[in-house]
Amino acid sequence: MSWRDQLRPAAFKGVPFEYDEATDTEPRRWVAHESAGADGAAHEALPLHPLKVRLTAYLIGPDHLDQARRLREALKAPEAGTLVHPWLGSVRVVCLDWSQRHTTREGGVSAFQLEFAADDAAAARPVAAIDHAATVEAARESTLTALSEAFQGSFTVADQPGWVVEDSADLLGDLTDRVDAALAPLTDGLAAAQALADAALDLRRRALGLLSLPGDTLGDLADALLGLAPLGRLRALVGTVRQLLSLSLDPDLLGLLGLDGLFGGEITAGRWASPAATTPSRAVQGTNRRALADLWSAAVAVEAAALATRVGYDSSAEVLATRDQVLGALDQ
Numbered sequence: 001m002s003w004r005d006q007l008r009p010a011a012f013k014g015v016p017f018e019y020d021e022a023t024d025t026e027p028r029r030w031v032a033h034e035s036a037g038a039d040g041a042a043h044e045a046l047p048l049h050p051l052k053v054r055l056t057a058y059l060i061g062p063d064h065l066d067q068a069r070r071l072r073e074a075l076k077a078p079e080a081g082t083l084v085h086p087w088l089g090s091v092r093v094v095c096l097d098w099s100q101r102h103t104t105r106e107g108g109v110s111a112f113q114l115e116f117a118a119d120d121a122a123a124a125r126p127v128a129a130i131d132h133a134a135t136v137e138a139a140r141e142s143t144l145t146a147l148s149e150a151f152q153g154s155f156t157v158a159d160q161p162g163w164v165v166e167d168s169a170d171l172l173g174d175l176t177d178r179v180d181a182a183l184a185p186l187t188d189g190l191a192a193a194q195a196l197a198d199a200a201l202d203l204r205r206r207a208l209g210l211l212s213l214p215g216d217t218l219g220d221l222a223d224a225l226l227g228l229a230p231l232g233r234l235r236a237l238v239g240t241v242r243q244l245l246s247l248s249l250d251p252d253l254l255g256l257l258g259l260d261g262l263f264g265g266e267i268t269a270g271r272w273a274s275p276a277a278t279t280p281s282r283a284v285q286g287t288n289r290r291a292l293a294d295l296w297s298a299a300v301a302v303e304a305a306a307l308a309t310r311v312g313y314d315s316s317a318e319v320l321a322t323r324d325q326v327l328g329a330l331d332q
Contacts, residue, residue, distance in 0.1 A: 008085065008086050008089060009084065010022075010086050011083075012057075012093075012095075012114070013082065015067065015074050016067075017112070018059070018060055019056060019057055019058065021055065022054070022085065022086055023053070024088065025051075025052050026049060026050070026051040027049050028045055028048050028049070029045075030044065030046060051091065052117050053114075053117075054116075055085075056112070056114075057112040058109060058112075059071065059111075059112075061108060064108055064109060065110065067110070068100065075098045075112075080094045080119040080121075081093065091116075091118055092118065093118055095114065097113075097114075097115040098114050133309040137306055140305070143298075147295055150291075150294070150295075151292075151295045155288050157288070160284055161281055164281055167288070171289060274290055301326070304325075308322050308326050
């Protein structure tokens, strides 16, 4: 078999053409390491450049204009395609550049200068993306720590009359009542629901302990209160709740889990309103109320933001609605 018989019929994306020459190159990339005060350089080998092919293509015959049109369309399309190279065989390539030469001296012929580069989909690298859930989770941890520290810096029952201590205990009891109400729609026996109920009982114990001035530190109290923030402990319930109650976040899942009634106007009105600071004890009472309200409202909003990044959504409208609700809570 002669060498001519071994050449492949050239084509690109199924459009055949004639050729008279083709060149290809696949050089290696190198990095030169040069040192100050030393002649020469050491070279470090890097991966190969992609194979590049340049060739001259000819379309010959009475239908060469139609063939040229087909080839132009194939060359202009953005997708990679198969080039049948006369010597290399089939190669997946993209067209980097092309030009068509027009002349009246060669009737019945269309000539193209073509340049291709091998396309290797396996060489593609992952596109960098922000892990929003991890970012929110990291911010959640640091924010809850800051909230606990701020609470410990403002809340106090030391050396206060009994009615100031009792007022704070009553407000803690109110918070546990809110959690109980949020748990009411959920099926009994769910592990996460039971864990939340246990946390509520623990906070009730600490609230009653305030009346007898226990050894609990304010840090312990803050941790108990943060652990009670329903959306933190109810994250494990999201999948089960959606199945049991066929939730679609319309009205919002966050609303069902207590977000609507756990902060906002209710948490600063009525029994939560700060009294007039007519005496030092009244001032402490008001400061304690604000400290509890601020800690609770902020903790629930932070937990809502963390939960919102992990809930499965059925539509972009649900995503936007939940985003707006969580942002509104954080703004408060």
